Amino acid sequence: MKNLRTYISICVLIIGLSITSCKEAKGESKVVQEDPKASIIVPENLKWSERMLMSEIERFPDATKLDFVDKPRWSYTNGLVLSAAIKVYEETKKQEYYDYIYAYADDLIDSTGTIKTYSLEDQNLDMIKSGDVLLYLYDKTKEERFLKAMQILSSQMDSQPRTSDGGFWHKKRYPYQMWLDGLYMAEPFHAHYTNIFEKDAQEAKKIYDDILLQFDLIQKHSHDEKTGLLYHGWDESREQKWADKKTGTSPHFWSRAMGWYGMAMVDVLDFLPEDHPGRERIITYLNQFAEAVTKYQDSTGLWYQVLDQGDREGNYLEASGSSMFTYTFAKGVHKGYLPEKYMDIAEKAYSGILDNLISIEDNGVVNLNKVCGVAGLGGDPYRDGSYEYYVNEIIRPNDPKGTGPFILASLELNK
Structure with missing residues (x-):
């Protein structure tokens, strides 16, 4: 029992x-x-600009590693996204956004103003872009190291090798070549830095004239009279396999290259003095650009990777170029450079991005899909600029070369 x-x-x-x-x-x-x-993680009741920035911070908590890299790096992609982040911070005044921006410069610039991973010897125009972040932070903090770093970047513009008629080589390792990309990477910083720090009026005018020369030369050498579009690159030497033996131009119109150029024009105008005679030339170029690009807008509102060949097998509606054109048109109208009709083009493009290229995860994180990961000319392995090359480069979501312009476009349209 x-x-x-x-x-x-x-x-x-x-x-x-x-x-x-x-x-x-x-x-x-x-x-x-x-x-x-x-x-x-990302509330849906915020504007798209802030939602995308929050998503980028979630994907890349360390801004020095933007663009899917393992080690901290000074590069143009960081400068692109952080320039957009600056505008979101100025609109929201949320401290975490400022901290994200500041940490990038704080990590990569030492007490002497030396920029980690940057080499002046490379003479690479891409590396100038992040100088825009320093212009902002120096104004806020007055930290001497940021000024010294900017002085180094400015000195690169003095020593950058040139074509025989004065155009900046895109990089030292790409001799005699001008790329559309380079106008965006260097000239807004070049103009802004001069605007703030060059006190000698004659010297400032000389620099502004030089900036205008870069736009004049890219129009002279890369502009196609038939389509109104501009070729990705131009080789003065005609030695590159991708260069036309008569004109020196690359074979195709790449949407992101055209996007870089459009953004370069609307951004550099922020810093060129109102009385500089070259302003009207750039505004003329911008209007020609807008007219040409609009002809190739798809019924979805988007643009193809290879702009003028939307009906060709393998081509696709690409996110970074589409976002860049949206930003360029919207800002151009807001600033009075472009007629009002281009705001309708920008609105249609933006709707196309939201309807076709944006996806949202269960946690609210926003993805921008169908971004060309990278495209260039020459190099090793060699990039021949062919149609097949452009449409077969890696396509990935959330490449910062797309998310940065998407934030900028969202801010201009106040969505």
Whole structure:
């Protein structure tokens, strides 16, 4: 009998523990069910510009590693996204955005103003772009190291090798070549830095004239009279395999190269003095650009990777170029450079991006899809600029060369 009572007691204890355990398990499950919003990282009630910036910070908590790199790097992609982040911060005044921007420069610039991973010897125009971040931070902090770093970047503009008629080589390793990309990478910083720091009026005018020369030369050498579009690159030497032996131009019109150029024009105009005679030339170029690009807008509102060959097999509606054109048109209208009709083009393009290229994860993180990961000319392995080359380069979501312009476009359209 005693053994029976012991056995019953043990059974009751086991059953009790099992019930308690089940209640606890159910309780844990109930917590998740009661608070599904606890996992939301990016709220949907914010503007698209802020939602994308929050998503970028979630993807790349360390701004020195933007663009899917493992080690901190000074590069144009960081400068592109952080320039957009500056505008979001100025609109929202949220400290975490400023901290994200500041940490980039704080990590990569030492007390002497030396920029980690940057080499003046490379004479690479891409590396100038992040100088825009320093212009902003120096104004806020007056930290001497940021000024010294900017002085180094400015000195590169003095020593950058040139074509025979004065055009900046895109990089030292790409001799005698001008690329559309380079106008955006260097000239807004070049103009802004001069605007702030060059006190000698004659010297400032000389620099502004030089900036205008870069736009004049790219129009002279890369502009196609038939389409109104501009070729990605021009080789003065005609030695590159991708260069036409008569004109020196690359074979195709790449949407992002055209996008860089459009953004270069609307951004450099922020810093060119109102009385500089070259302003009207750039505005003329911008209007020619807008007219040409609009002809190739797809019915979705988007643009193709190879702009003028939308009906060709393998081509696709690409996110970075589409975002850049949207920003260029919207800003151009807001600033009075472009007629009002281009705001309708920008609105249509932006709707096309939202309808066709944006996806949202369960936690609210926003993705921009169908971004060309990279495209260039020459190099090793050699990039021949062919149609097949452009449409077969890597396509990936959330490449910062797309997300940065998407934020800028969202801000201009106040969406």
